[in-house]
Amino acid sequence: MVLLDDERISNIAVGENQEELASLKGIHKDILVDESRSQIMNQSDFFCHARRSVAEMLKEAAGYLPPGYQILIKEAYRPLSQQKKSFETAYRDYKKMYPARSDEEIYKMTCQFVAPVKVAGHPTGGAIDLTLLKDGEEQDMGTVYNAVPLEPENRTYLYSDYISEEARRNRKILIDIMEKAGFANYPTEWWHWSYGDCYWAFLNQCDAIFTPIEAILKTDRLYLREIRREDYEALCRMLKDEEVMYAYEHAFDDKEAREWLELQLNRYENDGFGLWAVVLEETGEVIGQCGLTMQDLNGEQVLEVGYLLAKDFWHKGYATEAAIACKKYAFDILGAKEVYSIIRDNNIASQNVAKRNKMTVAGKCVKNYYNKYMPHLAFSVQRETE
Structure with a gap:
């Protein structure tokens, strides 16, 4: 598994395509936004914005949903300053949880949960966090959104073996619709999908097309x-x-x-x-x-x-x-x-x-x-x- 602390990710070439942000509100009848922001730190007015091509791809993904299902957006664009704060907060939390581990080990663990600023997808407008609804209710995805990946089960991992059959079925739906639309998943977070950022570029063996937007x-x-x-x-x-x-x-x-x-x-x-x-x-x-x-x-x-x-x-x-x-x-x-x-x-x-x-x-x-x-x-x- 390649994580975001891998130097191959930070060495990805980036060519900004100058695509602007677009709101994800109201773009499709089966795409909703969690406007409560109760599970995120992001207070930016742009939290539900993404690059325009990402919005179009998301509409395509919604078209693949089974009847009765909907996509619920938790977070999309995140300011660079907020990304830095999120990384530092997660690092401190892991340091308290695992005091015997080295700084390098804590850094690698943090990268499983929050992207380092240099390669983070959210500030580019190319990454989105989402979950599934059915008949208006959030579905069992194995963990709550934004849960911490705890060893040894690591239930937040997309292909964790320690989740229920119902959660496995729901994740399969999510995987199918997002991959068909061209998104890539960050494997330690079932909810995190991206297009155009450094991690997507690494998986697709090409240059990234989005740089951070402030x-x-x-x-x-x-x-x-x-x-x-x-x-x-x-x-x-x-x-x-x-x-x-x-x-x-x-x-x-x-x-x-x-x-x-x-x-x-x-x-x-x-x-x-x-x-x-x-x-x-x-x-x-x-x-x-x-x-x-x-x-x-x-x-x-x-x-x-x-x-x-x-x-x-x-x-x-x-x-x-x-x-x-x-x-x-x-x-x-x-x-x-x-x-x-x-x-x-x-x-x-x-x-x-x-x-x-x-x-x-x-x-x-x-x-x-x-x-x-x-x-x-x-x-x-x-x-x-x-």
Whole structure:
């Protein structure tokens, strides 16, 4: 049995195919989501999202179900930060359970239950945890979902010999429908299936096609995630468009666009936030950037909500929707007391977004962009006024 601590898994080549996440809610009459989240630590709004091809494959799997059966999704996408926390928690638990074992042995045991961050499937959007329902009731699968694999029985193992005949029959149904659809199982967890991640690639002797996605927040129509280098062409459609960049009075060239992208990656690393890619959930298209950055305002560093959308997506309320979500993130997650949007004095459209974000003019400043001095208005809103 090959586990995720095997260096052959970590050596798998990965080529990101730029497929976006999609919600698994309501995609098929026989696919349900456990929205209680009572058995998982994941509090992300994206817990029931997966890559678009995974969603399509899951619908195919549902088509193979016997009459009366349904799929119940427990967890799909998991943020990288949560994956790391889950691994560390499991490691500590095993350390307490088996105090005489070495750190290396504990690490290997942990890898049976939780994937190391480098090769984890859930943060890629390619892995899903699920079980079976029949007539609306969860079926006997040999263990409860997310049980710890205890020796010597190891009942969580897909092909454990220590489960009842009923559980064996139910697992066979699960195996049949998931393998027909093209999923691969991680053998120590009957509930864990994936496509496109490193473990799937190892079993299929090919390159992985999904890298981790750092999804940040979602709205009714959008979700925001960290920008990746693979987003360069999508960013260029905005940054090289003179009409989109009119507030700067300067459209970017290739070098400037790449520097802009690298700036965001550095912000994620150094600040923990930056401008994020705005994705239209319905189509999976990157339509703009919106996020939080530290900006100079008359010699003071302030937290700014910034936004820039491709021209085809103006006047649809997307900028306002994303900006409001970023403001909420700043207050609720970062604990900010005040956020700003610093806007050209002639950029009426962006000013209207700030106003819809409950911001008012709190000051003025002059910015120097490309050797041009440009007057700006500083809109702001304080947390206590929310």
